[in-house]
Amino acid sequence: MSRWQKQKQQKQQQEGVTYCVYVPPHKAPPTFPATTPFGKICMPFYCWSMGATTTTRSGCNMWISAVLLLIAFSTVADSMSIPLREVILQWSDNMAPAEVLSSGYQRLSRSFNMGPDVVENCFKFSGKFSKIPKNYLIDGMDRFKWYFMKFNDSLKTAEKVSTLHAYEFEHEITVTVTSWNFTGYRVFCRYLDTDGAEIGNPYESFAYPEYIVHCPKRAGTQKIGLSVTQNGEFLPLPLVDRILKKPKYELSMCVATIYGEEPKWLMFIEMIEHYKLQGVQHFYLHIHKALEYDLKVINDYARTGEVEIHYLLERDKRTDNHWHMVNIADCLIWSRGESKWTIFADLDERILMTEYPGTILDYIKKVEGPRIGSLRFRQQWVLKTELMPKRFESKDKLIEWMPTHRWHNSSAVGPRGHTAKCIVDTSKVFIMFIHYVTEFFPGGDYVEVDVGPEKGIVRHYRDQSLGNWGQKWLKETLEFGSLRNTDYPSKYLKNLTENVIRRATYVYDNELD
Numbered sequence: 001m002s003r004w005q006k007q008k009q010q011k012q013q014q015e016g017v018t019y020c021v022y023v024p025p026h027k028a029p030p031t032f033p034a035t036t037p038f039g040k041i042c043m044p045f046y047c048w049s050m051g052a053t054t055t056t057r058s059g060c061n062m063w064i065s066a067v068l069l070l071i072a073f074s075t076v077a078d079s080m081s082i083p084l085r086e087v088i089l090q091w092s093d094n095m096a097p098a099e100v101l102s103s104g105y106q107r108l109s110r111s112f113n114m115g116p117d118v119v120e121n122c123f124k125f126s127g128k129f130s131k132i133p134k135n136y137l138i139d140g141m142d143r144f145k146w147y148f149m150k151f152n153d154s155l156k157t158a159e160k161v162s163t164l165h166a167y168e169f170e171h172e173i174t175v176t177v178t179s180w181n182f183t184g185y186r187v188f189c190r191y192l193d194t195d196g197a198e199i200g201n202p203y204e205s206f207a208y209p210e211y212i213v214h215c216p217k218r219a220g221t222q223k224i225g226l227s228v229t230q231n232g233e234f235l236p237l238p239l240v241d242r243i244l245k246k247p248k249y250e251l252s253m254c255v256a257t258i259y260g261e262e263p264k265w266l267m268f269i270e271m272i273e274h275y276k277l278q279g280v281q282h283f284y285l286h287i288h289k290a291l292e293y294d295l296k297v298i299n300d301y302a303r304t305g306e307v308e309i310h311y312l313l314e315r316d317k318r319t320d321n322h323w324h325m326v327n328i329a330d331c332l333i334w335s336r337g338e339s340k341w342t343i344f345a346d347l348d349e350r351i352l353m354t355e356y357p358g359t360i361l362d363y364i365k366k367v368e369g370p371r372i373g374s375l376r377f378r379q380q381w382v383l384k385t386e387l388m389p390k391r392f393e394s395k396d397k398l399i400e401w402m403p404t405h406r407w408h409n410s411s412a413v414g415p416r417g418h419t420a421k422c423i424v425d426t427s428k429v430f431i432m433f434i435h436y437v438t439e440f441f442p443g444g445d446y447v448e449v450d451v452g453p454e455k456g457i458v459r460h461y462r463d464q465s466l467g468n469w470g471q472k473w474l475k476e477t478l479e480f481g482s483l484r485n486t487d488y489p490s491k492y493l494k495n496l497t498e499n500v501i502r503r504a505t506y507v508y509d510n511e512l513d
Contacts, residue, residue: 136171139442143171144205144216151184151208158185158228162315164211164326166224167333168239173215173224175237176330180316182207189215190234192223202230209431211329242337251361251423252282252339254331256346257312257323258298259288262466263388265297266504267347270402272301273499274350277492279361280343284334286327288312288320293391297507310334321467328432336426340364344432345421348384348403350459351377352489363456364423373428373446374437376420377458381411381477382486383470384463392508395501402500403461404488412481413453421458422448459488 138146164176173189188202199218207213213226225234253275258264272283285307290298301307310330312323328344335342341364345351356363364375382403389401399405414420420435428446431438440446464470488496 144214147208147214148206151206153184155186155206156184158182158187160315161185161187161226161228162313163226163235163237164312164330165310165334166237166239167242167336168217168221169242169337171217173217173221173239174333175213175215175224175226176326176333177207177211177213177226178312178315178326179207179211180318180322183210184208185228187213187226187228188230188232188234189213190225190227190236191218191221192225192236193220194222196223196236202227204230209329211326212333240334244337247338247340249281249339251280251341251343251364252284252335253280253343253345254327254335255283255285256344257286257288257327258290258294258347259320259323260466261291262463263291263390264294264347265291265392265508266388266398266401266500267403267461268294269297269500269503270404270496271347271350272306273496273503274352274404274492275343275360276306276499277359277495278352279359282339283307284331284342285309286312286323286330288314288323297503300503300507308334324434328434332426332429332432340425341423342426343421343423344434345458346460348461348463349421350404350461350488351421351423351456352459352492353456354454356455360423360456371445371447372425372449373440373444374422374424374448376417376422376436376448376450377456378416378451378453379414379419379421379458379460380453380486381414382407382459382461383409383411383474383483384461387463387465392504395505398501398504399497402497404493404496407461408485408487409483410459410486411477411483413457414477414480416450420450459486 136143141149158179160179161182162178164178166173166175175189179185185207187205187207189205190202191199193199199220203216205213205215215224221239223236223238225236227234255271275283283301283306285298287298287309288311298307298309302309312326331342331344343351343360351360353360353363367375384403384407386406389397392398417436422432422436424432424437426432428440428444429437430441437448462469464474487493
């Protein structure tokens with residue numbers, strides 16, 4: 001397709017949008033005139049999917065913000081070829097016409113399966129509508145049709161679903177789930193108003209990508225849930241507001257899920273204070289299992305507003321390490337729209353700049369070009385040979401056990417792409433993996449840029465015994481080069497040490513606790 005043809009196609013998509021109202025066979029068509037979010041519709045043009053001609057039911061003008069030109073469908077073929085991406089309004093069985101028309105750009109029940117064979121009546125008008133969310137279409141088509149096209153498989157029936165959180169965006173509600181191996185399973189979006197009454201019929205959706213379910217928006221929705229059958233039980237979730245004019249944070253961090261028996265309190269404090277020195281303004285944290293002693297300092301960071309926590313409840317059977325992908329999927333949505341750039345890294349990883357003179361925040365502020373969606377940093381493993389201490393004893397012991405002070409024996413920097421860690425613009429990322437972006441959203445030609453070790457690296461304080469890492473992976477890392485001693489940057493070490501001591505003593509150096 002030539003550039004001219006693409007521009008023409010984009011212009012047509014902007015200037016002509018079809019709105020279709022589904023009328024169940026046992027219902028009469030909506031009574032007009034009726035008030036819509038765009039003004040009064042007084043002369044609808046009905047197109048009958050089973051009829052021979054297009055018929056008008058009344059005669060008067062349509063006013064939609066400004067006067068728009070009404071265009072009737074000239075042939076049945078026109079009415080039978082409505083692109084699914086253009087179907088936005090629908091009338092569910094138990095809703096009055098006024099409720100449907102006042103619902104704006106909400107896709108209601110049946111829109112997922114809607115096709116020409118179920119369209120009973122529709123009307124079409126043309127014109128440019130400023131109220132249409134600019135991001136509603138994905139790759140030129142209805143976003144819900146696009147999701148199904150990407151999945152490209154038959155749906156499966158689930159016995160249960162475990163929901164996590166629900167996020168309201170301008171164009172949809174995204175629900176994250178923790179159900180294990182749940183991709184491609186059918187679920188029904190259930191909408192509740194302020195009184196807890198269900199709004200409309202359940203909407204059929206499915207899990208894709210992994211741990212993510214997309215639901216159309218409905219006017220008046222205060223809570224949403226997922227059920228595995230149309231009338232099944234569901235747990236209502238409040239909506240997390242992600243209809244934001246601009247990101248709240250310039251740089252945030254998604255911390256990998258907390259689990260396992262090794263004490264985390266000191267590693268956690270050092271991780272938080274390191275990234276704060278690098279310009280991180282907010283931390284998103286998932287906890288599956290944590291020791292009570294560790295939770296004291298984690299909750300203290302939550303108290304001061306620096307850390308938000310999502311707890312992960314196990315209702316399936318999986319090994320602890322599989323919670324990492326739940327963390328990745330939920331945090332991709334959780335941070336989307338709220339943070340311009342988001343670090344995805346583990347508790348024992350310290351991303352920092354090397355020859356570049358500034359912080360991570362300084363670096364990303366100078367990233368140029370709208371196509372850049374991810375910055376990928378290469379790893380250097382610092383060999384951690386002992387488990388962390390169980391409790392705070394003294395300031396001297398604290399300094400002695402800080403990973404940045406205690407361990408220096410390091411590998412060479414790994415090759416490009418090898419177990420890298422990323423800083424991403426989550427608004428551009430459709431699917432994220434631990435070490436790289438799996439897929440960007442289409443339309444922006446987004447790219448993942450490798451940051452060379454001369455600019456920045458990941459110092460990974462990797463324990464040799466946990467998960468038998470030393471036996472499994474040390475030999476491979478030695479292939480990248482011989483071991484050598486390296487140090488955490490001296491220009492940050494003094495401030496880091498002082499900040500770690502300050503928080504640790506505040507929380508733990510208390511004889512009355």
